Amino acid sequence: xxxxxxxxxxxxxxFRAFYSSFGRVTLTTKSGIPTNAVYSFINMxxxxxxxxxxxxxxxxFDKGKKTFRHDKLEDYKGGRKKTPDELVKQFPIVxxxxxxxxxxxxxxxxxxxxxxxxxxxxxxxxxxxxEVEILTSDQDMYQLISDNVFVLSPQTGTSDMLVYDKExxxxxxxxxxxxxxxxxxxxxxxxxxxxGVAGIGEKTAKELLQSYNDLENLYANIEQITGAKKxxxxxxxxxxxxxxxxxxxxxxxxxxxxxxxxxxxxxSMLKDFFIKYEMNSLIRxxxxxMDSSEEPVIExxxxxxxxxxxxxxxxxxxxxxxxxxxxxxxxxxxxxDVIGLGISNEKGNFFYIPGESQEISIxxxxxxxxxxxxxxxxxxxxxxxxxxKKTIYALKKLGYNVKEENFxxxxxxxxxxxxxxxxxxxxxxxxxxxxELEIETFEEVFGKGVKKTKQIDQVKKSNYIVxxxxxxxxxxxxIYELLQESGxxxxxxxxxxxxxxxxxNMEEQGxxxxxxxxxxxTQNVLELLNNYEIEANEILAKEGIEPINYASPKQLKETLxxxxxxxxxxxxxxDKEALEALEDKHPLxxxxxxxxxxxxxxxxxxxxxEKYIDRTNKVHTIYNxxxxxxxxxxxxxxxxxxxxxxxxxxxxxxKIFIAPNGYKYISLDYSQIELRVLADIANEKVLxxxxxxxxxxxxxxxxxxxxxKEDEKVTSEQRRIAKxxxxxxxxxxxxxxLSKDLKISHKEAEEYIKAYNKSFPEIENFKxxxxxxxxxxxxxxxxxxxxxxxxELQNSNYMVREFGxxxxxxxxxxxxxxxxxxxxxxxxxxxxxxxxxxxxxxxxIHDEIIILAPENEVQKAKELAIEIMNKxxxxxxxxxxxxxxxxxxxxxxxxxxNNWFELK
Numbered sequence: 001x002x003x004x005x006x007x008x009x010x011x012x013x014x015f016r017a018f019y020s021s022f023g024r025v026t027l028t029t030k031s032g033i034p035t036n037a038v039y040s041f042i043n044m045x046x047x048x049x050x051x052x053x054x055x056x057x058x059x060x061f062d063k064g065k066k067t068f069r070h071d072k073l074e075d076y077k078g079g080r081k082k083t084p085d086e087l088v089k090q091f092p093i094v095x096x097x098x099x100x101x102x103x104x105x106x107x108x109x110x111x112x113x114x115x116x117x118x119x120x121x122x123x124x125x126x127x128x129x130x131e132v133e134i135l136t137s138d139q140d141m142y143q144l145i146s147d148n149v150f151v152l153s154p155q156t157g158t159s160d161m162l163v164y165d166k167e168x169x170x171x172x173x174x175x176x177x178x179x180x181x182x183x184x185x186x187x188x189x190x191x192x193x194x195x196g197v198a199g200i201g202e203k204t205a206k207e208l209l210q211s212y213n214d215l216e217n218l219y220a221n222i223e224q225i226t227g228a229k230k231x232x233x234x235x236x237x238x239x240x241x242x243x244x245x246x247x248x249x250x251x252x253x254x255x256x257x258x259x260x261x262x263x264x265x266x267x268s269m270l271k272d273f274f275i276k277y278e279m280n281s282l283i284r285x286x287x288x289x290m291d292s293s294e295e296p297v298i299e300x301x302x303x304x305x306x307x308x309x310x311x312x313x314x315x316x317x318x319x320x321x322x323x324x325x326x327x328x329x330x331x332x333x334x335x336x337d338v339i340g341l342g343i344s345n346e347k348g349n350f351f352y353i354p355g356e357s358q359e360i361s362i363x364x365x366x367x368x369x370x371x372x373x374x375x376x377x378x379x380x381x382x383x384x385x386x387x388x389k390k391t392i393y394a395l396k397k398l399g400y401n402v403k404e405e406n407f408x409x410x411x412x413x414x415x416x417x418x419x420x421x422x423x424x425x426x427x428x429x430x431x432x433x434x435x436e437l438e439i440e441t442f443e444e445v446f447g448k449g450v451k452k453t454k455q456i457d458q459v460k461k462s463n464y465i466v467x468x469x470x471x472x473x474x475x476x477x478x479i480y481e482l483l484q485e486s487g488x489x490x491x492x493x494x495x496x497x498x499x500x501x502x503x504x505n506m507e508e509q510g511x512x513x514x515x516x517x518x519x520x521x522t523q524n525v526l527e528l529l530n531n532y533e534i535e536a537n538e539i540l541a542k543e544g545i546e547p548i549n550y551a552s553p554k555q556l557k558e559t560l561x562x563x564x565x566x567x568x569x570x571x572x573x574x575d576k577e578a579l580e581a582l583e584d585k586h587p588l589x590x591x592x593x594x595x596x597x598x599x600x601x602x603x604x605x606x607x608x609x610e611k612y613i614d615r616t617n618k619v620h621t622i623y624n625x626x627x628x629x630x631x632x633x634x635x636x637x638x639x640x641x642x643x644x645x646x647x648x649x650x651x652x653x654x655k656i657f658i659a660p661n662g663y664k665y666i667s668l669d670y671s672q673i674e675l676r677v678l679a680d681i682a683n684e685k686v687l688x689x690x691x692x693x694x695x696x697x698x699x700x701x702x703x704x705x706x707x708x709k710e711d712e713k714v715t716s717e718q719r720r721i722a723k724x725x726x727x728x729x730x731x732x733x734x735x736x737x738l739s740k741d742l743k744i745s746h747k748e749a750e751e752y753i754k755a756y757n758k759s760f761p762e763i764e765n766f767k768x769x770x771x772x773x774x775x776x777x778x779x780x781x782x783x784x785x786x787x788x789x790x791x792e793l794q795n796s797n798y799m800v801r802e803f804g805x806x807x808x809x810x811x812x813x814x815x816x817x818x819x820x821x822x823x824x825x826x827x828x829x830x831x832x833x834x835x836x837x838x839x840x841x842x843x844x845i846h847d848e849i850i851i852l853a854p855e856n857e858v859q860k861a862k863e864l865a866i867e868i869m870n871k872x873x874x875x876x877x878x879x880x881x882x883x884x885x886x887x888x889x890x891x892x893x894x895x896x897x898n899n900w901f902e903l904k
Contacts, residue, residue: 319345
């Protein structure tokens with residue numbers, strides 16, 4: 001077998017490490033040296049080394065900013081953002097690590113890492129004893145692929161790799177390795193500021209090279225090409241050859257001291273490095289013995305003899321501060337399959353399975369009131385946990401009485417406040433707080449899918465669950481420190497934590513379902529669905545095509561593009577947007593869209609709801625508080641937030657949510673809250689004045705966009721266009737998107753945008769300021785100091801950066817609107833309770849709060865809710881300690897009805 005050589009693009013890997021899962025999580029030594037990228041770099045590199053048997057490993061770095069390519073193209077890589085200072089400081093530490101590990105690394109004045117890798121790969125291109133693998137995310141390296149050279153493209157960290165050989169490259173780009181430089185010459189590379197030929201994109205470049213092989217042959221046969229394409233190529237000829245030259249990797253750079261040798265990582269030298277940079281988990285990971293002075297502050301695991309498995313809870317186990325983790329096997333804690341409880345306090349670490357002892361009586365608690373039982377423990381102690389809502393709900397379902405006020409800390413919510421980009425699970429949040437801490441995932445311990453089971457080794461089970469309780473305890477000081485540093489303590493303590501109890505109450509209340517109405521709607525939709533499928537099959541039969549499964553993208557793609565030869569403008573896509581573009585091309589498309597619509601209605605909102613209805617005819621959704629990175633809620637099992645009120649058929653579904661006899665639903669919906677927040681944050685005086693004087697915002701925008709005089713009326717179409725602007729401005733409206741939405745030319749769209757921006761100048765200033773802030777700090781924040789980290793702003797890819805800009809503009813506005821709604825709901829929940837109302841909140845959908853009230857409380861509950869909601873923005877400022885008032889008044893729309901349909 002051939003020996004394998006690994007060549008690593010060091011710059012690409014360290015950038016990937018810096019922007020990896022924990023991104024910019026603060027990881028520094030006690031003296032303040034940043035080490036997050038170094039730590040991740042080491043883990044990524046060792047991960048791939050351990051999974052492969054490499055004979056030799058070489059790392060290549062760029063050295064300095066200036067290379068020979070800059071002599072040919074002055075603004076080469078000119079569009080790239082400045083490398084963050086905290087990453088710049090870590091480059092020398094990575095080199096220090098490689099030296100200590102005895103892994104060869106190279107850098108050379110005037111050349112890039114690509115050229116060093118190209119030179120080494122060329123040495124072994126035709127060698128029968130060795131083969132070369134190149135670890136990089138740089139697509140320029142594809143030109144080095146040969147029978148003996150392969151490119152490894154990391155997908156997730158370095159655990160998931162795509163191996164590019166000649167076949168894989170052809171599958172991706174439709175070209176050979178030697179054509180990569182010609183491909184770059186034609187289409188350019190925006191990440192390196194290489195122009196290519198203006199107007200020639202990926203598809204055209206590929207087609208030209210498949211026909212003409214390379215640039216020389218293409219231009220030798222330029223007369224065979226017709227139309228606008230020919231002129232673009234003629235005009236861009238110099239750019240094409242220059243771009244190709246810039247993209248060409250040099251394969252003969254002088255490498256002093258290069259030799260091929262067996263790489264042996266010197267772990268004994270690495271211990272000193274790990275100690276120096278305080279990477280304690282890596283010391284443990286590679287089995288070094290540690291002196292007591294080197295022990296980390298946070299223990300890595302719970303040792304078996306340090307925990308006690310208990311069948312019956314005793315008074316002696318009760319602590320003052322109890323760190324508790326409840327593990328369930330299933331996702332829906334409304335019907336929990338409890339695995340066990342881990343509890344850590346000053347008395348020790350305990351594993352307890354609720355329901356196994358003789359003390360529990362779900363129907364009669366008076367027999368279990370002694371001090372020595374778990375119920376008494378719940379009654380008299382303070383609890384610090386992960387996911388308060390899940391924990392309390394599951395304990396109540398087991399039959400316990402739970403005092404909500406005894407639960408005073410939620411690690412999950414605190415971590416969400418610190419960084420909402422991080423995936424909301426225990427191991428990710430643990431990694432966020434201290435990237436050196438490691439714990440197995442739930443699936444690694446209990447399995448996944450059909451193999452998921454709690455019947456596993458008892459020692460492993462108890463150790464795993466109790467270790468989570470210990471981690472909740474040990475990370476709490478660091479979490480509060482991070483909240484304090486970012487000014488987010490109040491957001492956590494006074495908004496997010498109390499809000500989880502509001503959601504808990506709403507989930508417990510549930511929403512009553514009219515089973516008869518549900519049955520009727522289900523039958524109606526099923527009938528419509530069957531009819532459309534029959535009609536679609538008849539259309540296919542006329543074309544001589546057999547009926548297909550319309551839910552199968554593969555079958556639909558083959559039918560539309562292979563058998564019916566419809567225009568394949570979206571590369572075989574059969575998504576909604578692609579089908580709508582084909583709607584006027586064939587009558588089948590309309591039927592397919594209807595089948596899709598009614599299938600979703602049937603499977604998600606009608607038949608799909610049945611499994612969630614309990615014996616009291618209610619559904620109890622789960623409100624996900626920590627899933628979105630804007631602060632908004634989402635809803636699942638079932639999803640009550642995704643029922644459109646714009647689509648008549650979906651709106652009809654709202655008829656199934658009914659009020660019991662003697663009760664009414666009250667809907668309270670913020671009017672244009674995001675636009676009002678935008679007006680306030682941007683200090684946009686035109687908008688502020690309009691809201692103060694009850695001027696129609698959409699009419700005002702229409703007048704400005706279309707330059708209408710005072711005596712000219714705004715048409716309904718003009719108002720509709722203005723509405724698209726007003727609601728689209730927060731989501732990065734572009735001339736391309738606008739021209740598509742309004743079916744107008746790019747030029748017209750551009751003129752409309754200019755007129756709109758001129759009308760509301762402060763909005764443009766706000767957008768520029770917030771993007772600048774995001775680029776400088778890596779995050780943007782709401783009025784309540786909620787942060788959204790936007791790593792995309794630092795990305796070298798233009799499209800990714802543009803997405804980052806849109807997110808940066810949107811997050812402070814949408815996030816502040818979400819914060820206002822949360823403050824209003826907390827205040828309303830408390831007031832309804834304190835003032836003795838029977839009325840309760842039962843649902844929240846986007847900007848709408850739904851209350852269920854007895855008929856005799858409707859008016860008073862409605863008035864109370866409107867008053868609280870109107871004051872919520874200023875209340876938010878008060879909560880987070882900002883001495884200011886909103887420049888814009890909030891407005892609440894109200895409605896009362898017997899079901900949700902009547903509310904809209």
